[in-house]
Amino acid sequence: MEALTQRRGGWLVAALVVALLLAALLAPGCGRDEAAARSVLLAVNAGVEAEGLKQAARDYERQFGVRVEIVEYPYPSLFEKLLIAFSGTTTTYDLVMLDDPWFPRFAQMNGLRDLAPLYQTKKLDGPDADFLPPSLALCRHPYATGRLLALPYVGNSQLFFYRKDLFEKHGLDPPHTWDDVLTAGLRIGAAEKMHGYVMRGAQGNPIVADFMPLLWAFGGELLDADGRPRVDSPEAVAALELMLRLGKIAPPGYVNFNADEVGAHLAQGTAVMGINWPAWIPTFEDPVRSKVAGRIGYAVMPSQKNAGASAIGNWLLAIPRGSDKASLAFDFLLWVTSPEAMRLSAVRGNPPTRSSLFEDAELRQRFPAYPVQQQALLGSRPRPRSPVWNEIENTFGTYLSQANAGVYPPREALARAQRDIVAILERWNAAQSR
Amino acid sequence: MERRPVPLAPTAFGHRGHALFPYFFLAPCLLLLLALTVYPLFYLARLSLYRMTPEGEAFAGLANFARLVTDGFFWRALGQTLVFTFSALTLEFLLGLALALLLHSQIRGRSLWRALFLLPMILPPVVAGVIWRLIYNPNLGVLNAALQGLGFDTSRLTWLADPSVALAAVVVVDVWEWTPFVFLILLAGLQAIPEEPYEAARIDGSGPWQTFRHITLPLLAPAILVALLLRTFDLLRLFDQVFILTQGGPGFATETISLYIYKTAFRFYDFGYAAALSFVLLGATLALSHFYIRLLQRPERTA
Numbered sequence: 001m002e003a004l005t006q007r008r009g010g011w012l013v014a015a016l017v018v019a020l021l022l023a024a025l026l027a028p029g030c031g032r033d034e035a036a037a038r039s040v041l042l043a044v045n046a047g048v049e050a051e052g053l054k055q056a057a058r059d060y061e062r063q064f065g066v067r068v069e070i071v072e073y074p075y076p077s078l079f080e081k082l083l084i085a086f087s088g089t090t091t092t093y094d095l096v097m098l099d100d101p102w103f104p105r106f107a108q109m110n111g112l113r114d115l116a117p118l119y120q121t122k123k124l125d126g127p128d129a130d131f132l133p134p135s136l137a138l139c140r141h142p143y144a145t146g147r148l149l150a151l152p153y154v155g156n157s158q159l160f161f162y163r164k165d166l167f168e169k170h171g172l173d174p175p176h177t178w179d180d181v182l183t184a185g186l187r188i189g190a191a192e193k194m195h196g197y198v199m200r201g202a203q204g205n206p207i208v209a210d211f212m213p214l215l216w217a218f219g220g221e222l223l224d225a226d227g228r229p230r231v232d233s234p235e236a237v238a239a240l241e242l243m244l245r246l247g248k249i250a251p252p253g254y255v256n257f258n259a260d261e262v263g264a265h266l267a268q269g270t271a272v273m274g275i276n277w278p279a280w281i282p283t284f285e286d287p288v289r290s291k292v293a294g295r296i297g298y299a300v301m302p303s304q305k306n307a308g309a310s311a312i313g314n315w316l317l318a319i320p321r322g323s324d325k326a327s328l329a330f331d332f333l334l335w336v337t338s339p340e341a342m343r344l345s346a347v348r349g350n351p352p353t354r355s356s357l358f359e360d361a362e363l364r365q366r367f368p369a370y371p372v373q374q375q376a377l378l379g380s381r382p383r384p385r386s387p388v389w390n391e392i393e394n395t396f397g398t399y400l401s402q403a404n405a406g407v408y409p410p411r412e413a414l415a416r417a418q419r420d421i422v423a424i425l426e427r428w429n430a431a432q433s434r
Numbered sequence: 435m436e437r438r439p440v441p442l443a444p445t446a447f448g449h450r451g452h453a454l455f456p457y458f459f460l461a462p463c464l465l466l467l468l469a470l471t472v473y474p475l476f477y478l479a480r481l482s483l484y485r486m487t488p489e490g491e492a493f494a495g496l497a498n499f500a501r502l503v504t505d506g507f508f509w510r511a512l513g514q515t516l517v518f519t520f521s522a523l524t525l526e527f528l529l530g531l532a533l534a535l536l537l538h539s540q541i542r543g544r545s546l547w548r549a550l551f552l553l554p555m556i557l558p559p560v561v562a563g564v565i566w567r568l569i570y571n572p573n574l575g576v577l578n579a580a581l582q583g584l585g586f587d588t589s590r591l592t593w594l595a596d597p598s599v600a601l602a603a604v605v606v607v608d609v610w611e612w613t614p615f616v617f618l619i620l621l622a623g624l625q626a627i628p629e630e631p632y633e634a635a636r637i638d639g640s641g642p643w644q645t646f647r648h649i650t651l652p653l654l655a656p657a658i659l660v661a662l663l664l665r666t667f668d669l670l671r672l673f674d675q676v677f678i679l680t681q682g683g684p685g686f687a688t689e690t691i692s693l694y695i696y697k698t699a700f701r702f703y704d705f706g707y708a709a710a711l712s713f714v715l716l717g718a719t720l721a722l723s724h725f726y727i728r729l730l731q732r733p734e735r736t737a
Binding site: 256 | 682
């Protein structure tokens with residue numbers, strides 16, 4: 001009797017376990033095919049860049065009955081999700097938002113769908129001429145000349161921010177050269193008991209982004225026309241030396257700063273000048289969040305030996321090659337990058353990628369920096385287009401950060417960076433030729 | 435008092451079914467173990483012998499391991515991880531032991547103290563990281579504000595931004611968060627020690643240090659072993675706090691081996707090299723844990 005109940009109890013548990021496992025396996029995927037056929041899944045960056053996109057998705061669903069589901073990831077996670085999504089042959093996403101420095105890697109992996117055939121199905125030649133050329137150039141692989149694999153959605157390029165009230169007070173013109181920046185930073189900083197300059201000094205992406213305009217202005221290049229590293233050039237050393245002198249008038253601890261800290265110092269009125277993305281303009285002009293509303297001037301990058309150039313930092317939209325809903329996704333892509341839909345993003349503070357919107361009277365009234373932003377974007381340069389850019393940027397940024405932290409003098413930091421970047425490219429080329 | 439075996443009844447498995455029956459219940463667990471531990475380990479071994487090319491994976495032999503030998507970043511990250519592990523472990527053990535001894539004795543408000551000391555461990559590491567990043571902030575952090583209040587000049591104290599201090603600053607955060615864990619295990623160990631040896635020691639006229647050295651410490655050894663082992667594993671793969679506090683910076687000053695592996699795999703898309711690095715970390719972890727087990731078993735054998 002005892003054995004019998006033991007046995008029954010055992011089988012009852014076993015049956016329950018099996019039933020639960022089956023239920024867990026079968027539960028998802030019941031009766032969702034119908035709705036799924038008329039929906040696309042869009043992966044975006046969790047940030048202000050995608051705010052307009054969310055509104056646009058709702059509008060699109062109302063107008064066309066196609067559901068656009070959006071999944072948000074923080075910046076580093078988005079890159080990882082996309083990297084893994086593009087490694088396989090199938091993918092869950094039908095449309096993705098990506099930062100332009102990532103584009104060469106994804107394009108090289110053959111992860112993105114060529115848009116030309118999709119344009120042909122619509123009897124269109126390709127994107128209209130209203131897109132700004134530097135933005136559209138980012139969407140081609142190879143850069144500017146190759147196949148079109150994305151469309152530009154958010155037209156960021158770096159801006160130079162300075163306290164125009166303090167420049168006027170001290171009888172100074174807005175800075176035209178990096179020498180002007182240093183002189184004004186020293187003078188105003190000392191007189192007003194402020195930090196003369198603030199910059200992103202954190203290793204990796206932040207410090208490299210803030211160093212590129214300096215490097216270009218001093219006539220240096222990270223990679224030359226043949227793709228060879230040139231970070232140990234005398235021009236690069238001069239640019240880094242100036243960066244260290246700016247560091248002396250920057251807030252202590254700037255070697256760990258990212259865009260947030262730079263923005264906070266400018267908005268709190270504790271720093272005179274700095275480089276940042278235009279997404280910060282609404283914060284600076286909001287009297288609730290800013291102590292300096294109406295007192296910040298916007299300018300293009302200072303020059304030195306060469307004319308100043310901003311680093312471009314556009315957000316692109318692309319269709320993964322593995323998506324089986326390319327046509328549905330392309331319909332939405334065309335619509336959301338149209339002037340009408342891009343305006344939804346622009347009014348939320350995201351710079352557009354279309355001339356018509358930069359020149360739109362209503363938007364200009366709302367965003368007085370638009371003329372400067374358009375000028376900066378037109379004169380901007382991309383960060384070097386390399387599939388191993390992330391690795392190059394990380395290595396270069398590590399040495400720049402070490403130079404700023406006083407670990408190595410500029411010349412030695414750059415010599416070490418040169419040696420390591422050469423090794424990265426050699427490794428990459430060796431893997432290519434196999 | 436011999437227990438008689440229950441007579442076997444025929445089952446759906448036949449007469450031998452009873453022998454197989456337990457395995458039916460173990461099967462899900464064994465399958466999970468195979469799928470989540472054994473398979474990944476073999477996959478990792480295979481991956482470490484390949485490199486990524488545009489056409490997919492290509493066999494690379496021991497090239498990933500050869501690269502590792504000359505990779506200065508790797509050796510620095512490994513060295514920093516070891517320095518970090520030993521300094522944090524020493525502090526956590528000494529502080530945890532002191533706290534456990536203190537709160538094992540009859541002091542007032544014992545349960546309140548215990549609850550208070552456990553608080554840091556309850557926080558998610560990410561939250562602890564964010565809190566400490568604010569504490570260390572040179573301009574608005576409470577640490578520099580407090581030092582200023584005491585009359586110190588804090589204009590050059592940038593903590594996480596100073597390459598010579600940053601690693602120590604991260605150690606402090608880890609000690610703050612994980613000393614309670616060591617304390618908790620050692621306290622449980624202390625409470626499990628019976629009263630009799632102490633009574634015998636008192637009768638024999640043993641002093642406090644002798645009692646601690648010859649009774650508490652040997653009897654606490656198993657608990658110490660568990661605490662040190664678990665902390666060593668955790669410290670060697672330290673990731674979350676560094677990721678939140680410094681991302682490995684300034685420069686390379688706080689880069690740990692886990693962070694370097696993560697960047698290699700997910701930022702640079704070099705899974706083969708990341709797998710080779712992971713293998714080295716696995717080896718280092720095994721070697722260190724072996725060392726600890728032997729170290730802690732020795733007194734028991736000679737006693």
